[in-house]
Amino acid sequence: xxxxxxxxxxxxxxxxxxxxxxxxxxxxxxxxxxxxxxxxxxxxxxxxxxxxxxxxxxxxxxxxxxxxxxxxxxxxxxxxxxxxxxxxxxxxxxxxxxxxxxxxxxxxxxxxxxxxxxxxxxxxxxxxxxxxxxxxxxxxxxxxxxxxxxxxxxxxxxxxxxxxxxxxxxxxxxxxxxxxxxxxxxxxxxxxxxxxxxxxxxxxxxxxxxxxxxxxxxxxxxxxxxxxxxxxxxxxxxxxxxxxxxxxxxxxxxxxxxxxxxxxxxxxxxxxxxxxxxxxxxxxxxxxxxxxxxxxxxxxxxxxxxxxxxxxxxxxxxxxxxxxxxxxxxxxxxxxxxxxxxxxxxxxxxxxxxxxxxxxxxxxxxxxxxxxxxxxxxxxxxxxxxxxxxxxxxxxxxxxxxxxxxxxxxxxxxxxxxxxxxxxxxxxxxxxxxxxxxxxxxxxxxxxxxxxxxxxxxxxxxxxxxxxx
Amino acid sequence: xxxxxxxxxxxxxxxxxxxxxxxxxxxxxxxxxxxxxxxxxxxxxxxxxxxxxxxxxxxxxxxxxxxxxxxxxxxxxxxxxxxxxxxxxxxxxxxxxxxxxxxxxxxxxxxxxxxxxxxxxxxxxxxxxxxxxxxxxxxxxxxxxxxxxxxxxxxxxxxxxxxxxxxxxxxxxxxxxxxxxxxxxxxxxxxxxxxxxxxxxxxxxxxxxxxxxxxxxxxxxxxxxxxxxxxxxxxxxxxxxxxxxxxxxxxxxxxxxxxxxxxxxxxxxxxxxxxxxxxxxxxx
Numbered sequence: 001x002x003x004x005x006x007x008x009x010x011x012x013x014x015x016x017x018x019x020x021x022x023x024x025x026x027x028x029x030x031x032x033x034x035x036x037x038x039x040x041x042x043x044x045x046x047x048x049x050x051x052x053x054x055x056x057x058x059x060x061x062x063x064x065x066x067x068x069x070x071x072x073x074x075x076x077x078x079x080x081x082x083x084x085x086x087x088x089x090x091x092x093x094x095x096x097x098x099x100x101x102x103x104x105x106x107x108x109x110x111x112x113x114x115x116x117x118x119x120x121x122x123x124x125x126x127x128x129x130x131x132x133x134x135x136x137x138x139x140x141x142x143x144x145x146x147x148x149x150x151x152x153x154x155x156x157x158x159x160x161x162x163x164x165x166x167x168x169x170x171x172x173x174x175x176x177x178x179x180x181x182x183x184x185x186x187x188x189x190x191x192x193x194x195x196x197x198x199x200x201x202x203x204x205x206x207x208x209x210x211x212x213x214x215x216x217x218x219x220x221x222x223x224x225x226x227x228x229x230x231x232x233x234x235x236x237x238x239x240x241x242x243x244x245x246x247x248x249x250x251x252x253x254x255x256x257x258x259x260x261x262x263x264x265x266x267x268x269x270x271x272x273x274x275x276x277x278x279x280x281x282x283x284x285x286x287x288x289x290x291x292x293x294x295x296x297x298x299x300x301x302x303x304x305x306x307x308x309x310x311x312x313x314x315x316x317x318x319x320x321x322x323x324x325x326x327x328x329x330x331x332x333x334x335x336x337x338x339x340x341x342x343x344x345x346x347x348x349x350x351x352x353x354x355x356x357x358x359x360x361x362x363x364x365x366x367x368x369x370x371x372x373x374x375x376x377x378x379x380x381x382x383x384x385x386x387x388x389x390x391x392x393x394x395x396x397x398x399x400x401x402x403x404x405x406x407x408x409x410x411x412x413x414x415x416x417x418x419x420x421x422x423x424x425x426x427x428x429x430x431x432x433x434x435x436x437x438x439x440x441x442x443x444x445x446x447x448x449x450x451x452x453x454x455x456x457x458x459x460x461x462x463x464x465x466x467x468x469x
Numbered sequence: 470x471x472x473x474x475x476x477x478x479x480x481x482x483x484x485x486x487x488x489x490x491x492x493x494x495x496x497x498x499x500x501x502x503x504x505x506x507x508x509x510x511x512x513x514x515x516x517x518x519x520x521x522x523x524x525x526x527x528x529x530x531x532x533x534x535x536x537x538x539x540x541x542x543x544x545x546x547x548x549x550x551x552x553x554x555x556x557x558x559x560x561x562x563x564x565x566x567x568x569x570x571x572x573x574x575x576x577x578x579x580x581x582x583x584x585x586x587x588x589x590x591x592x593x594x595x596x597x598x599x600x601x602x603x604x605x606x607x608x609x610x611x612x613x614x615x616x617x618x619x620x621x622x623x624x625x626x627x628x629x630x631x632x633x634x635x636x637x638x639x640x641x642x643x644x645x646x647x648x649x650x651x652x653x654x655x656x657x658x659x660x661x662x663x664x665x666x667x668x669x670x671x672x673x674x675x676x677x678x679x680x681x682x683x684x685x686x687x688x689x690x691x692x693x694x695x696x697x698x699x700x701x702x703x704x705x706x707x708x709x710x711x712x713x714x715x716x717x718x719x720x721x722x723x724x725x726x727x728x729x730x731x732x733x734x735x736x737x738x739x740x741x742x743x744x745x746x747x748x749x750x751x752x753x
Contacts, residue, residue: 098714099713099714099715099716102715104724104731107725108731110731111731142605142606142607145605272688272689273689274634274635274636274637275689287664289664293664293666399564399565400566400567400604400605401604401609401654402605403654403666403668405656405658405666412636414636414637416654420564422542422564426641427641429639429640431637431656431693435692436636436637436689436693438692439691
C-alpha cells in the first residue's frame, strides 16, 4: 500500500497496528494491549463521558490511580506529560515527562557556522527568541574577545529587543495561564497586546518570531526609520493593555481563590532546585542577572527588580505584571538612547566577523545594498571573495569555552559554547530556565488538588521548545 | 620596593598567622595580591590567602602550562575527501585548548582558590584539583572525579565560598584527548557573593564513563545529569534515577558524541517510514 507512485518515500507497511481495524489495538490513540503492568488496569480516556470511567474505576475499588496528563493536553503548555498519582482528588506524587519536542538543535548547531547557529537557537524557547540569540552571541563574543568592541547602539538595540521579548513572553504566560483557569478574556487580551510587540519585531527584523536578528558582533541591521516612533506608540498602548490585564486579574476573587497559596515553593526549595526567574523572586530574593551580573550595558539603565514574598502562583503572576512595567521603563530609556546614537554602527568594525553588506530591501522587495553589489561586482574582486568566504565558510573562533548567562523572562538562560578553533561551534549547550524549573513541579504539586497542578505549572511558565531543545 | 609596601600593610597580621599555624611566613610576593588591594572585605578571605600563602599550590611544570591538544585540523579549507588542490592540503594545525594558569589568576579567582584550599585542607586540594584554567575572564577548576563530591560539598557549604546554585551540567566530547574523552562541565553561581561564577570540569575516559553524581549536593542537577547521560553516555554514579530524558527510552547510542552522525535516522509515524534526509531521493 503506497500513497504515491513507485519510488515514493512514504511506504506504509501492511502490518501497521494503528491503521488496521482488524488488528488488536485498533484505536491508534489508545494504549497497546500489552501495556498493562503488574495486573494494573489501564483506562483510556479521549474525550467523551467521564462518568463511565469513574463508575468503572469505582467498581474496581482502586484507590490509587495513576493519571497521564498529556503530552497532548491543552493545559499542559505544549507537549508536557505529567504523571500524577492520585488519591481521590489529591495528588500524592507528580512527575514530569519531557522530550516530546526534542529536535536536536544543539547537535544541529555543531554542523553550521557560528552565525547560522543564531537561526537554530532562536527556535528553542520560541516565546523568548531574543534571549537565546543574545546569550549565544554574548558567548561567541567572549570567545572571540570582542565583548568590549560591540558598538553601543547594537547593545541598545539588543536591550530594547530583549525587554520587548520579556513583555511578550509574560503576556503569553498570563494569557495562557488565565485560559487554563477558564478566563478566556485574559487570553484574548494577552495575545492582543503581544501582537503589538510582534508587529514591532516584524518591522525591525522582518520576522514576528524566530528572528535571528542578534548576530555575533552586533545585530543584523539597524532599526528602520520610524521604528522609534512606532515603539513609542506601542508603549502607551501596552500600558493601557497591561492595565486592562491588571484590572482583570489582580483583585479577581476567582483568580485569587485559584492561585493564592497554590504552587508554593520557598526560597530553600528554589535554591536547592536551581530555580531562577519570577519563581525565585516570588520568594523575596531580588536575584536578577541584569542587576547582579550586568551585560549589554544593563547597569546603565534605571529599573527595579520586582519581588514579592508569597512564593505562590499569585505572587508570580503579580511579579510578571510588575516586571512588564519595569521593562517598559527600560524600553523608554532605550528609545531615548537610540535617538541619541542615530547613525552609529550596529555591528563590530572587524571585517573578518561582520558581514560586509547591510541588507537593504530594493524596489523589487528583496536584495542587497546596491552600493555593496556595485563594489563587489564592479570594482573589487577581493571584496567579492571575502564576502563569499565569510558567508559560506564563516569566521574562526579561537579555541576555548565560555559560559554566558542572561536573565530571560523565565530565569537564567545560560549558553555554554566551546570552540575548537573552527568555523562551527564545537559544542553549544543551552541551560534553559524552563528545563530546570520544571523539576519543581513535584515539589509544588504533591499534596495539592489536581486542578492546582495546572495552576502550578502555569506559574512556572515552561515552554517545551526550550525544555526539549 | 613593592615587597616593602606589602609588608608594611600586612606585616603584623601575617606574623600572627604564621605563628598560629606554624606555616612559616607565607607572604604574597606580589603587590597585586596583598590584603590592601583585596577588594572583598571578608576577613576570612584575607586570612585564608595568608594561610595558604597564595603559593601553596605546587609549582606548575612546563608540561602543565602547555595547552591541551584535543585534535588537529588538516589542510586550510576544510576539504576532507582529497579535493584540496590549493597546495595547502598538507598543513596540520593542532587544536589547542588553554592549559593551566599561573597565579595570580586575577579578579576573585585567587580568593576562591585560596578559600577552597583552606576549606579542603591543602593536601586534599592538591590531590583533588588537577589544574586551574583562567581563560577569557572565567575560572575553570579541573577536579579529579573521585574527589568531585568533596569539592562540591565544600563549595556549597563553606560560608565564604557558598556556591549555592549549580547551573546544570554540560557534556563535551573530545575524541582526540586520549583517556579523558568525556568532560562534564558544571557552571556554579554564588548569589551570596554577588553572582560570582566559577566552573568545575571533570573528565573521564570513554572506556570507563563514570562520574559521581552531585544531585545530593545540588538537587537541581537531577535532570541536567540525565540529559548528559542521554546525550553523552556519562554515567553519574549515585544519581537517583539515571534514565534517558530527551531521547526515547529505547534509543541506541548517545547522539551528541562526536562519532554519532547527524541525520541517518528514518522518521517513523504510524507505520509510515520516511527515510532520513541524506538518503532521500535527490533531484539533481
